[in-house]
Amino acid sequence: MSASQETPSDSAHDPWAPLLDAVVAGLVHAATAVGVGLTAATIRDQLNLEGGAEGDIAFPAFRAAQAAGRKPDELAGALAAAFPPTPGIASVTARGAYVNLRADNAELARATLSLVLSRGGAYGEGPKSSVSACVEHTSANPTGPFHIGRVRNAIIGDTLARALRASGVPVTTQYYLDDMGRQAAMITWIWSKPRAEWPESIRRAVDGEETPGEKPDRHRGRPYPAVSAYLKENPEARDEVAALVQALETGHPPERHRALAQEILDGMLASLGRLGIFFDELVWESDFVRSGAVDQVLERLGKSPHAVREENGALAIDTASYGLPKESTHVVVQRGNGTSLYVTRDIAYHLEKFSRFDRVIDVLGQDHRLHARTLEALLAEVGESRRPSFVIYQDITVPEGGRMSTRGGSAVWLDQLLEEAVARARKEVLLRREDLAEADVGRIAEAVAAGAIRYHIVRVAPEKPVVFRWEDALSFEGRSGPFVQYSYARASSVLRKGGADAPPYPFDPALLSHPDEAALVRVLARFPAAVAYAARTAHVHTIAGYAHDLADQFNRFYHAVPVLNSGVERESRIALVAAVRQTLGNALDLLGLERLATM
RNA sequence: GGGCGCGUAGCCUAGCCUGGAUAGGGCACCGGGUUCCUAACCCGGCGGUCGAGGGUUCAAAUCCCUCCGCGCCCGCCA
Secondary structure, X not given: OOOOOOOOOOOOOOOOHHHHHHHHHHHHHHHHHOOOOOOHHHHHHHOEOOOEOOEOEEXXXXXXXXXXXXXXXXXXXXXXXXXXXXXXXXXXXXXXXXXXXXXXXXXXXXXXXXXXXXXXXXXXXXXXXXXXXXXXXXXXXXXXXXXXXXXXXXXXXXXXXXXXXXXXXXXXXXXXXXOOOHHHHHHHHHHOOOHHHOOHHHHHHHOOOOOOOOOHHHHHHOOHHHHHHXXXXXXXXXXXXXXXXXXXXXXXXXXXXXXXXXXXXXXXXXXXXXXXOOOOEEEEHHHHHHOOHHHHHHHHHHOXXXXXXXXXXXXXXXXXXXXXXXXHOEEXXXXXXXXXXXXXXXXXXXXXXHHHOOEEEEEEEHHHHHHHHHHHHHHHHOOOOOOOEEEEEOOEEOOOOOEOOOOOOOOXXXXXXXXXXXXXXXXXXXXXXXXXXXXXXXXXXXXXXXHHHHHHHHXXXXXXXXXXXXXXXXXXXXXXXXXXXXXXXXXXXXXXXXXXXXXXXXXXXXXOOOHHHHHHXXXXXXXXXXXXXXXXXXOOHHHHHHHHHHHHHHHXXXXXXXXXXXXXXXXXXXXXXXXXXXXHHHHHHHHOOOOOOOO
């Protein structure tokens, strides 16, 4: 982590805070003593908190030396020598142009363990913020089951919401449902006809594929690709669907329309639920048309100096002044027939979000990037000064190349992946646990499967493309969700066998002197900064990285240092393990992975 | 063509915002480890022109420019 990621200043939340303050104060003092003017802000800005073999915190003296007209190596040596004795700082040494500062192991252990153990589930959380936020994510059209590509949105969004909450921000999550567009109309169009009247090609695509009792999203979504293909060839059917779209807009949807969307949605949400993803609010696009909000948007847009009225009555906005690509500056917001477009309704939706929340965050696939910029321009056009924050992620592609596509048949369904993952997890559980009841095997397998999938998707930075490979998605080893879960279970097991399942956890920090203990304490102490960084940058993949680092160091400690079989250190080591279990559990919560006490 | 994003060992990936000391992990591969708290683990080894070139700087994976490759978008679709 770079210095900026960790700018702890609050000792109530971050065990590093007092030590950092002490380091800065000591360096200011030392600088003055050696005749160099350095402000606390300058020092804090240049500190390297990654440390290294020489210490926990490093101060590169290059810039300060240049400003003072001295040699970097010489200045570093002078600063180190002039650093005052400071409680909590064990050593200050110079190496090359760097001043290296090492925290006192016992003091850091004391500060960290007491903070973790006293805050418990709140360890990692920041101070409560008065700024509220809305995270809109997933928002997949209710036209069929989730494929893995869409699930990336849900996992990033859900994890971001969790990270923001932990950082102190009150968050509301929303799933924006398109029940207005062509896609939704296609579903209603086909299911409003009796099977016998379905076009031959559509019936053929579905017949024999269905399985009894299949989920509603699967069932209702089956004809979708065939319908899509059919419409390309049949203008009269296309007209029927267009008429449906118009009916939706004018407030006269067919009876079954909303019910069908809801039915499919229920199936989709059930799948997300297995990944621990739930929404605070479902927002239906059609509500903004019905409420008149869209009309109001159109009225305001019509008054814009950039408004252009076409001959056929369509309304467009010239967004050239907003720096959009020159081919995209003519944005139509109302069709010639008077109906609105997706972007228009989205303006109404965003105005509503801004009326309720301070921060509006949208998780979008990269194909929506231009839409996002258009949205920003149009929000300005209607007089909204605030802008959403966009979290843009790249597509998940298939090894053969290209995006996952329902129509192209390259989609891997979430349910399909879950099923396979559960089967493999079950096998792994049975391999090592013969003592478990069937219900426990099933429960663990489900949690491991969901954990593997969530972790596999969230571990990569959103701006990186991901190629879906079964063997990677189903990995339970190394940098994986199950590895973190396993480490949690291992810590739980130690505490259980030690008869130390619950507090209090008394400890003597001086006894935690083994190098692997010192290293473990340092990873624990990093957690609050890691949470704050993820929330601030929306780079939630860093939480996955942190969880792995902590699990990794715990396992090293576990192998190198006996806990229950130790002597005077036993009690203190149990406290350390309890702190690890707590922090690992908190990290698992952030990632939406289940805490497993045993596996 | 224009805009945006990505390019780090055989494969996957962190670090890039805010430039600092031998570029962290994982998979695969090779060699070890279980009379001991869960081996979904641990220890050691192998493997790097950080896409290419130029620039800025005491210092560049990181900042700037050019180029190459890949992806996405450029609808009165969503």
